[in-house]
Amino acid sequence: MNKNTKILFFLISTILLTSCGFQKINQNKALIHFKNIKTSGENRIAYKLKNSILLVSNEMATTTYDVDIKVIKKKSNKIKNDKGKITRYSLNISAIVNFNNINTQEIINKSFTESTDYNIAKNHSQTKDNEINATRILVDQLSESILNFITISIKIK
Numbered sequence: 001m002n003k004n005t006k007i008l009f010f011l012i013s014t015i016l017l018t019s020c021g022f023q024k025i026n027q028n029k030a031l032i033h034f035k036n037i038k039t040s041g042e043n044r045i046a047y048k049l050k051n052s053i054l055l056v057s058n059e060m061a062t063t064t065y066d067v068d069i070k071v072i073k074k075k076s077n078k079i080k081n082d083k084g085k086i087t088r089y090s091l092n093i094s095a096i097v098n099f100n101n102i103n104t105q106e107i108i109n110k111s112f113t114e115s116t117d118y119n120i121a122k123n124h125s126q127t128k129d130n131e132i133n134a135t136r137i138l139v140d141q142l143s144e145s146i147l148n149f150i151t152i153s154i155k156i157k
Contacts, residue, residue: 032150033061035102041071042093045139049095052143056150068098073135078117090117091131093138097146108153112145114138 034057039046046069053067072094079088092115099108116138118130 031058031061032063032065033057033059034067035064037067037069039069039071041069042073045073045093045095045135045142046071048139049143049146052147053150056147062103064102066100066102068100070096072096075131085120087120088117089120089131090115091134091138093135093142095142095146097149110149110153112142112149114141114145 034053037050037053039050049069049071053069074092074094076090076092077086078090079086081087092113094111094113096109096111099110101107116134118134121127121130
């Protein structure tokens, strides 16, 4: 192949590939708007949940909701060894979410709970890192559950 044919082939293939019409299957074309989101409880977790909810909000939507999120984080002993030392903690994060439709005054209450375990390390700093990683994973799971609830329950109405 000569040089001009290679350039022409490259240009045609890039044009065809860039204009293929690809769209994500789960596009969030929200039909709802979250006007006020109030949070209470664990501030960092509530802030992350608030931001994930705001991602599906559309200001041009006709249905408007006020949201109240209450987050509860509970850490408890899971396993103790023979000497009575704790070797594993259980971490439980609950989010109670209240959706209040401003237009119809309909209130939807839903509770979401996720839990996991994490091990105690030799160093305190490593144990804290384990707790932070477990918390991050649980917050991601909670936000996924809340977004699925919004997608399935609230958008249908």
